[in-house]
Amino acid sequence: MAARVARVMIDSPVPALDHLFDYAIPPVFADDIRVGCRVRVPLRSGGRLADGYVVELADSTTFDGELSELDDLISSVPILAPEVWRVARTVADRAAGSASDIVRLAVPKRHVRVEKAWLEAEPSMGAVEPAPLEGYPASADLLSGGTRTAMSAIPQLSTTEDGATIGRWAQSAVELATQVLARGRKIIIAVPDYRDLGQVLSALAPRVPPALVSRLDAKQPAAQRYRAFLECLNAGPRVIVGNRSAVYAPASDLDAILLWDDGDDLHAEPLAPYVHTRDAALVRQQDSGCALILMSHARSVESERLVEIGWLRSVSPERHVQPRVVLTNPAVDGDAARIPSTAWKTARSALDAGPVLVQVARPGYAPVVACQRCRTGARCAACGGPLGIRKPGRPPECTLCGAIAAEWRCDECGDTHLRLVSRGSARTTEELGRAFPGTSVITSDGDHPVERVPAKPALVVATRGAEPIAEGGYRAVLLLDGDRMLAREALTIASDCLRWWSNAAALAATGAPVVLVGVAGRLGTAFATWTSHAFAAEELADRRELGFPPAVRTVSVSGDLAAVESAVASLDTTSYRDVLGPSELPDGGVRSIVRFDYSAGPEVARALRAAIIANATRRRRSPAAKGGYRPPPTLRIRFDETELVT
Template sequence: MPVVARVVLDSPLPQLDRLFDYRVPAELEDDCVPGVRVKVPLRTGARMSDAWVVEVVAPDAADAVTTFAGELSPVEQVVSPVPVLAPEIWSLARAVADRAAGVASDVLRLAVPPRQVRAERAWLARDPEWSPPSVTAGPVAGYAEGVLEALVTDHGRAAVAALPHPVALHPDPAPAAPEPGPDPVWVPGWAATIAQAAAHAVAAEQSVVVAVPDFRDVTDLERALLAVLPVERVVRFDAKQTNGARAKALLQARSHAVVAIGNRTAMYAPATDLGLIVVWDDGDASFVEPRAPYVHTRDVALVRAAQSGAGLLFVSHARSTDVQRLVELHWLDEVAPYRQPTPKVIPTVQQGGAEGFAAQARIPSTAWRAAREASQHGPVLVQVASPGFGTGLVCAECGERAHCRVCGGPLGQPHRGATPQCRFCGALAVGFRCPTCGNGTVKPVGQGAQRTADELGRAFPGTRIVVADGSRPLDEVPARPSVVVATRGAEPNVPGGYACVLLLDGERMLAREGLRVQEDVLRFWTGAAAKGAPGSEVYLVGIGGRLATAMATWRLDVPAHDELVDRRALHFPPAVRVATLTGTDDAVTAAVEALGDTLVGDVLGPVPVEDDPVPGTVRAIVRFPYAHGAEVAATLKAEVIRRSSTRRVLPGGNRRRAAPTLRVRLDDAEPFAEV
């Protein structure tokens, strides 16, 4: 009997989403091992497909594995002898795809970069006897003694409230270095906590996987890790990396116990004896994978922790409702800082009586005076909602909103006097004419980051004004007198923290419609407030009620609990899971009917999708309990396969495969974006 290789094809077709058996020719037996890339024939052998070997079965066990009665086709080629698909990553990809009614090869494309010959040659030429320096871990500062250390050692699960201020880490001096040691490394409190917890896992020769939302967070975490770990123990997976750098990182992560850090794809990093999984700020929208099967990083972390038995930490300032649900189910423990100063948040609406009409200003007088005084001896952070000069442009004559002639998007100005430009497609609106009155001049409405900076520059003469936004990113500004105007999420770090923080435009942030608006705004506010120095004042402008109380008391679990109570009453995620079915009316109706007794929940729709490019497209939303997730996903995937495999007869008697008429997406937040 031949040696049999079971492979997963690199194909997005759902009907091919299973393992296929191939005969391994004698000349390929040494190189055809689990994890390698191969090329295999499809059907008659006229076409070749890329694939990964998942399992190789010896001749004496082949009959027990293959169910094919005929002669197996041979593996055509072993593309590389380097195994790039670790067994645990295949298991993770399979489970993640099944949970989302998706295709495993779509997940593997996220996990395994394209082949890079140079990286593979370097890995094959490595010294197999080499090992990275050993690690000695210190205590995790800011928490009760031994609490986080025990969670790491015992592979526990917890929602961890992050330290709400910057932290100075002191790298150990080199053995031969003279005193004094290296300068302290200032990092956000959350990064210091994750780095110190990760060091405990690495000291036990266990790997750690950490996912953070964007490249700024990756940089902050990398700086923190390099302050407590040797550089050989830190592996970076970054969306900005080249394929060669990603391939090198993937192979390095398989060799020794390391800390693999990065954005969404880091959660698929291979690991030697995985001991800890960490997700920072899981509520960030960047964690939603924009490619099929659209799985959230939080869900990948939950699946991987369940499969590997590793510890799991969700670290954040403002807890997401998804994590709050797991806390209330007692699946996650709660860990908070111990005897640490919290930001001194001052809601300005509570000072309305003392300020009179000044309390209605964009920057009330008390916040203005505090910022002026603080700017004399340190940097002041001013958080605003929008970049550019204004939030939009209107016709100077009739007040009609100015829109792009190319795509219909809103026009804006990056700075005073600039040519109007579309915020969506970037087209310049040269020679703009109002379609309502024919006037050719526009004026800004609202105040963006640049306009705010201009006004503060006039109010704070002689003070350095810095603007940080998406087009002008800054990782760090020096700890000297200045005013930093930053859009939400783009606030640069300051060694030691800001002397004062102003949170503006809160009402406008909350005015946006969406299921997670409150969660998002709390994340923006707390993220900025935590960049202040311990004891510094944070002015929350124009916001009252329970959100202001939560900020002032720094009891950020309370709004998460209250929001989850509302979601349960309305049967909205994350109280329930949802599946979005999009396609033709008959395809969507058939999919809902296919659920039958499997569905324990309800169906919203179908309703027409007005902005879909295919006429006649409808959408239905299926809501169901978590306990029925596997059944619902399997049933919907079977329906997708049935639809994808259908052939239709064309004029002349020809038969061809029909275009897909059904799209399924589980845990899709988009239908609730305007709730």
């Protein structure tokens, strides 16, 4: 008999609606409805309609009253795969969030024409020859069912059969992908940004038929992304490549998940419930039993914790390969210039052979300025944010709100003159252009992104993460502003810097020098000896002693004072270690940080989820302001936030 009841997840941000609702299935939809399809359902309040997804089909219900009927079957395509729903529900519960928020990230908006074309088309097939994983021990079987691996990438460049230069890590990822495709299964490759995505696609092009590759990228046109998502529903082998949301792609026969550079902050989802790609991948691996590979040049502290507890195994290249790193400290070497003499000489000699990469801390002309007389940092009169100069000759402007400070005056001494405190990519480009006349100087940052540069002599000034790939590799890499990068107040700054420098060093040609300026100590030693795993272990030991994540879990509770105090008070005092705060936030609210052990995570998440629902309900029932406006909920919960110090 056909099912008579549909259990529906309503697509709504309202916390109180975050559970399944039973609806009767009208006879007109009985033959077409299936698990995962889109439907429209009535809500009892005000006769409103809402979209949702059928999660379960049943013959009966436990509801005592009369069930409302489904209003409409939007599409019979089972767009919400069961495995995606299970992961969405699990990660949402772990983060005290709504499953609908996860599904909204996972499932693109519907395009009717694309859907009709997909239904009429024949699934694409193709044969792929498996390629061996080069550079790693033959015993390192990374694709056995349930295997979880922290994989150290080979810090070199590689050339594809088409002649494109890519990172060796992308080649390794594709070699693993061909082995999965040869089995007739699927693999998900999740990367931080479009630069990494481009390298993977370049590596796939000569080895895998385009019909077997699905790209899920936030920069794609909506119709293209929906088409690629639908292709993931097809049976058979497939490589699914994308950024954060790719880890939620539908793949019932998933064989492996490969996550590149899990320490990159772009893997941290900025939308509620703020689930990190690594956490979603771990949950999906447990659900599907597939292999999981966390690959990087510099191991994150979070991955090191998983290695130490035995959840991940560590796999390194068969032969130890590392860039030729030179450490130079101007204070020790007696060189007061921003670019010491060692770096100047390295750049001059390397320019005869090809391009030279110069990594700087910040974009712009002068990202930080201060009062010329008293040296107090210049602040915006509107919001209090730091002032900076984007281009020479322009007045300073706020780096937060963008307000122009044309008539700035120091609050401390009343002076109206500014001094440049730090140099950005634009000013560094200007200085290098004067120092190397006749040499092409290229700038790559967030405002002027460059993906590739030719194998010609040139100085390439780039901010961290925006370094272009040079054909054949850079003949030298200069890492400036190391001390300025480390000066940022953040819990993860040391491991972040090691990762930024390692990724830049991996762009150097074989044997090319990599000069790190202004950094010494154990961090400089870890970079020079290419032992990020040992540094991560030391960082983890320090955080265990101090009680900082990932040694413990944390949850940030922010909002107005009453809401934060109420949420923290709802926690059982035996479920957490301590509470830090509340401390004031720039927007006028407050924030408390609760530290707790991993075993207490489910209990803490349930209590805070109840606090979110209670807070939203109170706000909804409060009298509306003039014009019907009702303020939004004033409570925000974020688990495992890395920027505890900002």
